Amino acid sequence: MLKFIFKKIGYSALVLWGVVTLVFFLFNLSPADPVRNLVGENAPESVVKAMQRKLDLDLPLTTRYFIYLNELSPLSFHACLDTNSRVFYDVEKYSGIMVLPLPSSNGIYVKAPYLKRSFLSERNVSEILGDVIPGTALLAILSIVLAMIFGVLLGVIAAVKKDTFIDRMLLFVSALGMAGPSFFVAILVAWIGAVLWRDSIPIPFTDWSLPGTGLNMTGSLYSVDVWKGEYLNLQNLILPLITLAVRPLAVIVQLTRSSLLEVMSMDYIRTARAKGLSETQIILRHALRNSLNPVITAVSGWFASLLAGAVFVEFVFGWKGLGQEMFTAIEKQDLPVVMGGVIVISFAFVLINLLVDAIYKWIDPRI
Numbered sequence: 001m002l003k004f005i006f007k008k009i010g011y012s013a014l015v016l017w018g019v020v021t022l023v024f025f026l027f028n029l030s031p032a033d034p035v036r037n038l039v040g041e042n043a044p045e046s047v048v049k050a051m052q053r054k055l056d057l058d059l060p061l062t063t064r065y066f067i068y069l070n071e072l073s074p075l076s077f078h079a080c081l082d083t084n085s086r087v088f089y090d091v092e093k094y095s096g097i098m099v100l101p102l103p104s105s106n107g108i109y110v111k112a113p114y115l116k117r118s119f120l121s122e123r124n125v126s127e128i129l130g131d132v133i134p135g136t137a138l139l140a141i142l143s144i145v146l147a148m149i150f151g152v153l154l155g156v157i158a159a160v161k162k163d164t165f166i167d168r169m170l171l172f173v174s175a176l177g178m179a180g181p182s183f184f185v186a187i188l189v190a191w192i193g194a195v196l197w198r199d200s201i202p203i204p205f206t207d208w209s210l211p212g213t214g215l216n217m218t219g220s221l222y223s224v225d226v227w228k229g230e231y232l233n234l235q236n237l238i239l240p241l242i243t244l245a246v247r248p249l250a251v252i253v254q255l256t257r258s259s260l261l262e263v264m265s266m267d268y269i270r271t272a273r274a275k276g277l278s279e280t281q282i283i284l285r286h287a288l289r290n291s292l293n294p295v296i297t298a299v300s301g302w303f304a305s306l307l308a309g310a311v312f313v314e315f316v317f318g319w320k321g322l323g324q325e326m327f328t329a330i331e332k333q334d335l336p337v338v339m340g341g342v343i344v345i346s347f348a349f350v351l352i353n354l355l356v357d358a359i360y361k362w363i364d365p366r367i
Contacts, residue, residue, distance in 0.1 A: 008357060012350045019346040020072060024065055027335050034119055037333050055119070056086065071114040072343070081105040093124075115340035120332060125340035128325065133344070135221055136314070136321035140306035142237070143244035148299055151249045152292075155256025156283065162261065170253060177250030186243045186316040190217055193239045218318030240317045248302040255298055259291035293360065300356040 035051045036043075052058040056067060067086055070076045078089035080098075082105065089109060096111025115125035158170040180188075194217040219236035263269065264287050272282045311323030318324075322341055329337035 008354055012354060015350055016343075016346060020069065020343060021065075023339050023342050023346075024068055025061075027339055028061060028064065032333050034333050034335055038119055059086070068116075071116065074110060074113060075099075076109055076111060077102075077106065078109055079106050115343070116336040118329075118337050119334050125336050128337055129322065129340055129344055132320060132322050132325045135319060136323060138221065139237070139240055139244060139313075139319065139321060140303055143241050143306060144248060144299060144303045146241065147245045147249035147252055147302070148295075150245075151252025152256050152288075152295065154249075155253045155295075156260060156288065158253065158257040159260040159264070160279075160283070167257075171257075174250040174253040177246045178254075180246065182243065182247070183312040183316065185246050186240075186313050189239050189243045189246075190316060193242075220318065220320040236317075236319070240313050240319050243313050243317075244306055248299070248306075251298050251302065252295055255294050256291065259294050260287055263287045263291040296356055296359055300352045303352060 035048055035055065035057060039047050039051055049058065056064055059067070063086075070078075070087060078087050078094075079085035080089055082088060089107070093114055094109070094111045096109045098107040099110050100108035102108065112126075115129070117124055118128060121128070154170055154174075158167045161167045216233075216236055216239075219233060221232065221234075221237065222230050223233040223236065224230050260283070264283075269282060269287060272286055277285075311327050313319065314321045314324040315327060322344075326338055326341040328334075329341070
């Protein structure tokens with residue numbers, strides 16, 4: 001078991017190294033000039049060179065790459081006394097302790113990964129991402145939980161009611177959910193929840209109508225009131241939550257149905273029926289658990305994707321999160337924020353995959 005764990009951790013470390021390398025060269029080889037963007041096209045050459053020195057952009061690309069790896073690594077090399085060194089241990093930038101003194105006043109430190117500073121605000125990228133990640137994480141977690149609960153439930157119903165009207169209707173609706181891109185679903189949900197819902201909605205074939213409630217078209221988890229100040233506004237969570245849950249829910253319905261039908265045709269299910277167990281007992285005790293592996297795979301991928309792909313939803317609903325922050329950073333060529341966001345999302349992917357492997361072991365020890 002320990003060998004399996006260390007092997008997975010080693011693979012994950014290689015994946016993260018590959019992502020960091022790709023992200024670094026992708027953004028540093030782009031034709032955009034962040035220095036000119038900061039100081040202006042008509043700035044004197046002395047100002048340009050000073051800014052390049054400040055941002056380490058005057059160094060060769062390979063040197064900048066190794067410095068970037070050194071700053072990201074939890075175990076890193078630093079100069080202790082030479083303040084002019086590019087690897088000087090600046091206590092304002094790093095937070096850690098020396099674990100191995102080296103000659104010439106150098107040392108090996110254990111520290112938190114350093115994601116550099118924003119080109120525009122000069123704040124630490126970790127602080128910027130720390131402000132917005134909770135909003136996106138809350139949105140992603142709640143939407144995937146919502147999709148998992150209703151997706152598995154509807155998938156089981158579709159499998160039990162195979163080839164009936166209910167089954168066909170659920171398959172049709174889930175196909176529509178998978179076909180709808182996020183930005184289209186976001187606009188549609190915003191129109192229904194914030195525009196159409198403000199008026200009474202008639203119920204077809206009846207004399208009844210639903211009273212309009214109306215939700216805010218835009219807004220984050222916290223709103224600001226002139227008199228009350230900042231307060232928690234949970235209703236702003238409803239529309240983006242529904243929007244993000246639509247596609248994973250549709251996928252989970254399809255996977256649960258197909259996987260459960262496959263398991264229900266196996267020999268041990270027929271044996272359970274021969275023993276006189278009810279269909280409910282067979283599904284809940286035997287079939288459902290063994291049919292959840294593809295569902296868990298889909299959920300893990302979708303959860304990590306929601307962290308990265310919530311940009312359209314956050315943009316439409318004005319939700320303060322990682323997607324909107326990265327969109328703004330790309331627009332303004334704030335490369336450290338973009339690179340930091342991509343690395344954080346990649347780390348989330350790797351961590352979730354490790355957790356999924358552990359869940360697989362729990363559900364089916366044969367894996």
